[in-house]
């Protein structure tokens with residue numbers, strides 16, 4: 074479903090990702106963990122070319138893009154396969170919750186306004202925010218805004234959802250609701266999900282696969298059990314225990 078081959082990213086002199094190779098199956102939920110600065114966001118951003126890799130190849134579904142030969146059209150096609158949820162919600166400030174969710178359906182997918190409204194209403198229900206349908210971002214808490222962001226990502230029919238620390242800028246009491254929404258989405262088993270997170274219990278609960286990134290290298294890859302229960306890698310074991 075998603076394949077990364079020999080991915081390298083340099084920022085000037087600094088090599089931030091070093092020969093990353095990764096295979097992810099359809100509907101798999103993958104948690105990406107590791108110290109700050111290890112390259113987690115960069116890796117996620119390469120998947121939709123928000124960061125241009127220096128070299129390597131990215132395939133999602135039937136689209137394969139070689140970083141050295143990527144055309145605008147390739148990148149556009151790849152982007153249609155993914156939706157991204159950022160740390161800071163990135164909602165349109167001048168639009169209500171429901172308008173935020175409808176916007177990409179209308180402009181990108183060319184769905185009719187009525188249909189978009191009905192899908193958006195269902196999604197708002199799903200993330201527990203039907204009562205906030207006409208609220209502007211400034212009228213919602215961070216957690217509510219992030220749930221609107223997740224509903225918006227679900228609305229565009231992408232196969233892969235990328236989460237970059239979706240709860241790290243939330244007040245602690247708001248984190249639970251957002252994790253719950255992501256958990257429900259994972260349990261539906263429809264979407265392939267890649268989640269950068271520092272929430273170890275959450276990663277342990279939902280991830281089919283956990284990837285530990287350190288200094289731009291995947292230094293460990295395993296199941297939840299292999300990371301949390303019976304970890305053979307001391308460095309990873311120390312990391313996850315320190316975080317929980």
Ligand code: ADP
Nearest residue numbers: 084085089107108109110111112113114115116
């Ligand atoms: P993480 O998400 O794991 O904290 P990042 O992927 O954000 O790590 O960053 C990895 C490294 O790349 C860091 O050293 C960071 O300073 C550097 N970096 C990230 N983005 C840029 C950029 N646009 N230009 C230069 N250096 C960057």
Ligand code: MG
Nearest residue numbers: 113114115238
């Ligand atoms: Mg990051």
